[in-house]
Amino acid sequence: MNRKKTFLILLLVLILLLGGASVLYNSLGQQAAPEQLSVRQAQEPTVQETAAQETISETTAPQEQKTPAPDFTVYDAEGNEVKLSDFLGKPVVLNFWASWCGPCKMEMPEFHEKYLALGQDVQFLMINLTDGSRETVEAASSYITSQGYTFPVLYDTQSNAAWTYGIYSIPTTIFIDAEGYAIAQATGAINAGTLQRGIDLIS
Secondary structure: OHHHHHHHHHHHHHHHHHHHHHHHHHHHHHHHOOOOEEEOOOOOOOHHHHHHHHHHOOOOOOOOOOEEOOOOEEEOOOOOEEEHHHHOOOOEEEEEEOOOOHHHHHHHHHHHHHHHHHOOOOEEEEEEOOOOOOOOHHHHHHHHHHHOOOOOEEEOOOOHHHHHHOOOOOOEEEEEOOOOEEEEEEEOOOOHHHHHHHHHHHO
16 A cells, blocks of 8 residues: 555656656747747948948938848749739738648648738738649649638749749748848748737838
8 A cells, every 4th residue: 555655656746747847848948949030130331331421421321231032933823923023012921831841831820810910911922832743733722722721822833932032941931021122031930929020020
């Protein structure tokens, strides 16, 4: 009887230790996790540029240097050509994904929810990396339909968008302002909070 009681006490202590370790691990993991959203900072002017600017005008502030978002060509489900430049004048959330990518699928409900709420003001472009073998237009379209997503899906069948942006890891999300400048980028699955922060930077 005493052995049974001792065993139960030890088992309870072990469970408590494992639970505490799990809570500590999650807490430390969240503190150590890097911020996914990488904001593209304006470049600081050099000493020469600053001096030249002061010579030209003492009242004019240095121009902020932004990175233009390169244009690319992708296709809609009917095979019609679509360019990023078609959406100039509206903020763009550009997301690279594939239907075989678990993290891509994990973040899609957040993107769809934001699209339904903000789609009138922010252009969402879900760019499918369609290589024709591992990922096809049919497979990607079937997945989107099965999930009931209604955001715009475009197919990078010529790898033009992926090549232009150097996409080597998915999901990757790029936030582009209405003037066509790439303002921020996130690599990996993002949550609703990070997605909203990116949108706030371009809205």
